Amino acid sequence: xxxxxxxxxxxxxxxxxxxxxxxxxxxxxxxxxxxxxxxxxxxxxxxxxxxxxxxxxxxxxxxxxxxxxxxxxxxxxxxxxxxxxxxxxxxxxxxxxxxxxxxxxxxxxxxxxxxxxxxxxxxxxxxxxxxxxxxxxxxxxxxxxxxxxxxxxxxxxxxxxxxxxxxxxxxxxxxxxxxxxxxxxxxxxxxxxxxxxxxxxxxxxxxxxxxxxxxxxxxxxxxxxxxxxxxxxxxxxxxxxxxxxxxxxxxxxxxxxxxxxxxxxxxxxxxxxxxxxxxxxxxxxxxxxxxxxxxxxxxxxxxxxxxxxxxxxxxxxxxxxxxxxxxxxxxxxxxxxxxxxxxxxxxxxxxx
Amino acid sequence: xxxxxxxxxxxxxxxxxxxxxxxxxxxxxxxxxxxxxxxxxxxxxxxxxxxxxxxxxxxxxxxxxxxxxxxxxxxxxxxxxxxxxxxxxxxxxxxxxxxxxxxxxxxxxxxxxxxxxxxxxxxxxxxxxxxxxxxxxxxxxxxxxxxxxxxxxxxxxxxxxxxxxxxxxxxxxxxxxxxxxxxxxxxxxxxxxxxxxxxxxxxxxxxxxxxxxxxxxxxxxxxxxxxxxxxxxxxxxxxxxxxxxxxxxxxxxxxxxxxxxxxxxxxxxxxxxxxxxxxxxxxxxxxxxxxxxxxxxxxxxxxxxxxxxxxxxxxxxxxxxxxxxxxxxxxxxxxxxxxxxxxxxxxxxxxx
Ligand SMILES: [Zn+2]
Ligand SMILES: [Zn+2]
Numbered sequence: 047x048x049x050x051x052x053x054x055x056x057x058x059x060x061x062x063x064x065x066x067x068x069x070x071x072x073x074x075x076x077x078x079x080x081x082x083x084x085x086x087x088x089x090x091x092x093x094x095x096x097x098x099x100x101x102x103x104x105x106x107x108x109x110x111x112x113x114x115x116x117x118x119x120x121x122x123x124x125x126x127x128x129x130x131x132x133x134x135x136x137x138x139x140x141x142x143x144x145x146x147x148x149x150x151x152x153x154x155x156x157x158x159x160x161x162x163x164x165x166x167x168x169x170x171x172x173x174x175x176x177x178x179x180x181x182x183x184x185x186x187x188x189x190x191x192x193x194x195x196x197x198x199x200x201x202x203x204x205x206x207x208x209x210x211x212x213x214x215x216x217x218x219x220x221x222x223x224x225x226x227x228x229x230x231x232x233x234x235x236x237x238x239x240x241x242x243x244x245x246x247x248x249x250x251x252x253x254x255x256x257x258x259x260x261x262x263x264x265x266x267x268x269x270x271x272x273x274x275x276x277x278x279x280x281x282x283x284x285x286x287x288x289x290x291x292x293x294x295x296x297x298x299x300x301x302x303x304x305x306x307x308x309x310x311x312x313x314x315x316x317x318x319x320x321x322x323x324x325x326x327x328x329x330x331x332x333x334x335x336x337x338x339x340x341x342x343x344x345x346x347x348x349x350x351x352x353x354x355x356x357x358x359x360x361x362x363x364x365x366x367x368x369x370x371x372x373x374x375x376x377x378x379x380x381x382x383x384x385x386x387x388x389x390x391x392x393x394x395x396x397x398x
Numbered sequence: 399x400x401x402x403x404x405x406x407x408x409x410x411x412x413x414x415x416x417x418x419x420x421x422x423x424x425x426x427x428x429x430x431x432x433x434x435x436x437x438x439x440x441x442x443x444x445x446x447x448x449x450x451x452x453x454x455x456x457x458x459x460x461x462x463x464x465x466x467x468x469x470x471x472x473x474x475x476x477x478x479x480x481x482x483x484x485x486x487x488x489x490x491x492x493x494x495x496x497x498x499x500x501x502x503x504x505x506x507x508x509x510x511x512x513x514x515x516x517x518x519x520x521x522x523x524x525x526x527x528x529x530x531x532x533x534x535x536x537x538x539x540x541x542x543x544x545x546x547x548x549x550x551x552x553x554x555x556x557x558x559x560x561x562x563x564x565x566x567x568x569x570x571x572x573x574x575x576x577x578x579x580x581x582x583x584x585x586x587x588x589x590x591x592x593x594x595x596x597x598x599x600x601x602x603x604x605x606x607x608x609x610x611x612x613x614x615x616x617x618x619x620x621x622x623x624x625x626x627x628x629x630x631x632x633x634x635x636x637x638x639x640x641x642x643x644x645x646x647x648x649x650x651x652x653x654x655x656x657x658x659x660x661x662x663x664x665x666x667x668x669x670x671x672x673x674x675x676x677x678x679x680x681x682x683x684x685x686x687x688x689x690x691x692x693x694x695x696x697x698x699x700x701x702x703x704x705x706x707x708x709x710x711x712x713x714x715x716x717x718x719x720x721x722x723x724x725x726x727x728x729x730x731x732x733x734x735x736x737x738x739x740x741x742x743x744x745x746x747x748x749x750x
Contacts, residue, residue, distance in 0.1 A: 054723070055730075057625035058588070058596065060580045064627045065725040127718075127725060142588065143600050144624055196722045206714030215717065223723035228412045236410070236494065244410065248495050272496055273409035275416045326721035350720055362558030363715060365567065366479075368702055369678035370548045371406070371575035373417040373479060378407075 056145035100211035126153035151219035158212035167310035189332035192218035202322025237342035245344035319357035405488035408497035452563035478505035503571035510564035519662035541684035544570035554674025589694035597696035671709035
C-alpha cells in the first residue's frame with residue numbers, strides 16, 4: 047500500500063462525490079458470490095482462531111494477529127480508505143468540472159464478540175449493550191477530531207461481507223460525505239420551513255397513521271419509512287429529540303440494546319436465515335459542527351436488507367434504477383405488516 | 399397483476415423518489431446468483447425457441463409467444479412498472495413528508511437479434527446499426543407522449559439479468575425521474591454560469607488532457623469520466639452538440655454502430671468473458687419538454703460495468719457507500735489505460 051492519502055472527486059452531472067481509494071486496490075479480497083448466509087459450524091475456539099481472521103488470536107490477511115480479546119475488540123482496518131499520511135495520491139483541483147480533494151481519516155473494524163458463531167441477534171441483551179457502549183466510546187473519541195464518524199455493518203456475503211464473525215466497521219473522515227450532507231441540508235430546510243425537527247415531525251405523524259410502525263418501546267420506535275427503497279428497509283428512531291448518539295442517556299442505551307436485539311431476531315425470522323443487511327447510524331455531524339447549531343438533526347439507525355423473496359434472492363440495483371429512478375416491488379406497508387406479525391423468538395431456538 | 403397503475407414516493411431526507419411497483423411483486427423471477435456470464439451452448443433454432451423465452455417463437459413466462467422475428471423485435475414487458483390503466487394503486491399525497499404521485503407509462507423489451515448466442519459485441523456492424531434504428535424509432539414514437547424515455551440494457555446475471563439473449567429495455571414515463579431531473583438542473587446551471595454546454599465543455603477539456611480518452615472516431619468519443627464510480631465506468635459522447643438521440647444524422651448513426659461494437663469488444667476482452675454491464679442513454683427530456691429550451695443538454699451513453707478483478711468478482715454497493723459516499727478502488731486513469739491498451743479483436747475469435 048502506498049503511503050499516500052486518497053482523494054474524492056465531484057460528479058457535476060448528479061451532484062455527488064466519489065472516493066477514489068487507490069490505496070485499496072491491492073487489498074486481499076475475501077468476498078463473495080451471492081450465497082445463502084450460513085454460520086460457521088460448531089468448532090472449538092482453537093479451530094476458530096485458525097480459521098477466522100476476526101476471532102481472538104486470529105491472523106488477519108495483513109499478517110497481524112488479533113489480541114486474545116474476551117468481549118469487543120476494535121482495530122484499525124488493514125486496508126483503509128481513509129489515512130492520515132503526509133501526502134496525497136492526487137492533487138487538489140477546484141474547477142467546476144474537475145474537482146478533486148484530498149481525504150483524511152481513519153477506518154476501524156469493531157468485533158462485537160469473541161464467538162464467531164454469534165450475531166447481534168443471537169447475543170444476549172447484556173452483550174449487545176457492550177457493543178452500544180463501544181459505539182459510544184468511539185464517537186466520543188473520534189467526534190472532536192472528524193467531521194463525520196460513520197458506524198455501520200455489512201452483514202452477509204450478499205452485501206459483500208463473507209466473514210460471518212459478528213463485526214461492524216467505523217469510517218471517520220475530515221469532511222462531511224455526500225449523503226450526510228444531503229440529510230444535513232434537508233433537515234435544516236425542514237426546520238426553517240416548519241419550525242420542527244423533520245424526523246420528529248415524521249415520527250409524530252407515523253404514530254398517528256400506525257400502518258408502518260413495527261415495534262416500539264418507551265424510548266425507541268422501529269418503522270418502515272414511507273419512502274423506503276430496500277425490500278425490508280427500516281429505520282429505528284429515538285422517541286425524543288436526540289441529535290447525536292453521544293446524547294443518549296443510560297436508560298435509552300439499555301432500551302436500545304433490547305429493541306435492537308428484538309428487531310434483528312425478527313429480521314432473521316423472515317426467511318429463517320441470518321438475515322443479510324447494511325446497518326448504519328446517522329446523527330448530527332461532529333468536528334467543526336460540534337460548535338454549530340445542529341438542533342434540526344435527529345439521530346437514526348437505518349437498515350437496508352437486500353433480500354426480497356427468499357434467503358438466496360437479493361434485490362439488484364440495476365438498469366432503470368441507476369439511470370433514472372429507484373424502484374421497489376413490495377409496498378412499505380406490506381413489509382411493515384410482515385415484520386410486525388413475525389415471531390419474536392429466534393427461529394434457531396424453535397428448531398432445537 | 400392488478401389493473402392499477404403504480405406510484406412513486408418522495409424521500410425528503412435525501413431528495414430522491416422511489417417507484418413503488420406493487421404490480422410487479424408477482425412476476426416470475428428468472429435471475430440470478432452471481433455467476434460467470436456464459437453464452438448458451440450451440441443449439442439449433444428449434445431448441446432455442448423452446449429454451450429461450452426471448453428467442454423467435456419462444457414462449458414467455460406470461461404464456462405469450464414471440465413472433466418468429468428475423469431481425470429486431472419489440473414487445474411490451476409482461477410485468478411492467480409503468481402502465482396506462484384508469485386507476486392507481488395509491489392515492490396522491492402532497493405533504494412535505496408524505497408525498498406520493500401516480501406514475502403512468504410503458505415498458506418494453508427490445509430483442510436485438512434472433513440468435514440467442516450473439517451479443518452487441520459479436521453481432522456485425524450492420525446488425526448493430528439495425529438496433530440503433532430501432533432505438534431511434536422508439537424515441538420518435540414515444541417521445542411526444544412521454545416526458546422521459548429511458549433506453550437501457552442490463553447484461554449478465556451479476557446485474558440481475560440471467561437471460562443472455564441479446565436484448566435491452568425501454569421504460570417511458572409521464573414524468574421526469576430523479577436522476578434525469580438532476581442532470582437537467584446541473585446542465586442548465588452550468589450553461590447559465592459558463593454559457594457552454596456542460597458535457598461539450600467537459601469533452602473539450604478531456605480532449606486536451608488526453609488521459610481518460612479511450613477511443614474516438616470522427617463523430618464519437620469514448621472516455622472514462624473524471625468522476626466515474628463503477629470500476630470500468632465509461633461514457634460515449636457525440637463530438638458535436640446533440641440534444642437528443644433523434645437529432646443524430648445518418649452518418650453519425652453509422653459511426654455509432656461502429657464505435658459501439660468496438661468498445662463492447664474491448665469490454666469483453668478485459669476478463670475474456672461476455673462483460674456484464676448496465677448501459678443507458680440520456681438526452682434532453684421529451685413530452686412537454688419538446689417545446690422548451692433544452693439546448694444545455696448533451697446526449698450521452700453511459701456504461702456501468704460492475705466487475706473489478708475477474709469475470710466472477712463484482713463490485714458491491716454496500717456499507718459506507720449506501721450511508722455516506724460512493725467509493726472506487728481502481729483509478730479512472732488506470733481504467734482508461736487498461737481499456738485503451740486492450741485488443742480490438744474479440745477474444746473468442748482468437749481462441750478459435
Ligand atoms: Zn466485514
Ligand atoms: Zn433482461
